[in-house]
Amino acid sequence: MGSRKQFAVLGLGRFGLSAARTLEEMGAEVLGVDMDVNLTESLTGILSQVVSFDIRDARGLDQVGIGNFDAVIIALKNLEASLMATMLCKERGVTEIVVKAIDERHAEMARRLGATQVVFSERDMARRTVMHLVSKNAVDYIDLAGSVKIISIIVPESLVGKSLIESDLRRLYNIVVIAIRHGAETMVTPSPSYCFAEGDNLFIIGTEQSLAEFERDF
Structure with missing residues (x-):
């Protein structure tokens, strides 16, 4: 494999295959592994490399x-x-091991054995679904450690035309806009003088409570 980032996905069910294809779309090189020979043969040419063997x-x-x-x-x-x-x-010696867990018991055992990150696809999807139902502006939702979250939203209409510093979101809600997607451009740590435009996609980090307060007001 070349100089691009290299990932291996062990298990090509719905979650694994979705992760593998997303990584490929983002320019990474992906090795897919599954015991099902028919499945791996069908993915030849779709993933960078696909092999079949018992992952144990x-x-x-x-x-x-x-x-x-x-x-x-x-x-x-x-x-x-x-x-x-x-x-x-x-x-x-794999430094980053992400495990899709079946339940909390599985998650705890995986962490003890070396998992650096554990995901619950059904639970996480449920939280995203609820966030979309609760927030009309929500685009996506990422659960970080503890109560800290990142939410991706379409800029509220009342903020359009205001600069980041004028909106004073950090002081009022204890949240931080860490990036803004404006059209095809994505600005990381945007300038305080940037004025929100209609359709901007904001990436905001904060606690569940602070994000809820922001959503309530906007």
Whole structure:
């Protein structure tokens, strides 16, 4: 694989395949691994590389050089296979191991075995769905540690024409606009003098309470 970031996705069910294809679309090189030979053959040419072997087999992971990847996503439905893959990846020096967990027990065991991040696809999707129902402006929602969240929203109409410093969101709501997508341009840590325009997509970080207060008022 070349100089692009390299990811391995172990388990190509709905979650794993979606993650793999999204990474490819973002310019990364992706190795997809699944025990289903028919599935991996159907994905040839769609992912950078696809192989089929039992993910619990250390030799298979060694043959694909799993320790050389920037990150590994483990998206296996089988609890034993998921935990074994997590342990084997940790032993081989993978620095970023993302595990799709079945439940909290699975998550706790995965963390102990070396997972650096755990996701609950159904729970996270439920939270995104609820956020979209509660907030008419919400575009996306990311759950960080504790009560800290990032929400992506379309700029409220009442803020259009105001500058970032004039809106004074940090003082009023204890939230921070960390990026703004204006048309095709994305501004990270935007200038305080930037004036919000209709259709701007704001990426805001704050606690659940501060974001809720902001949403209530706007």
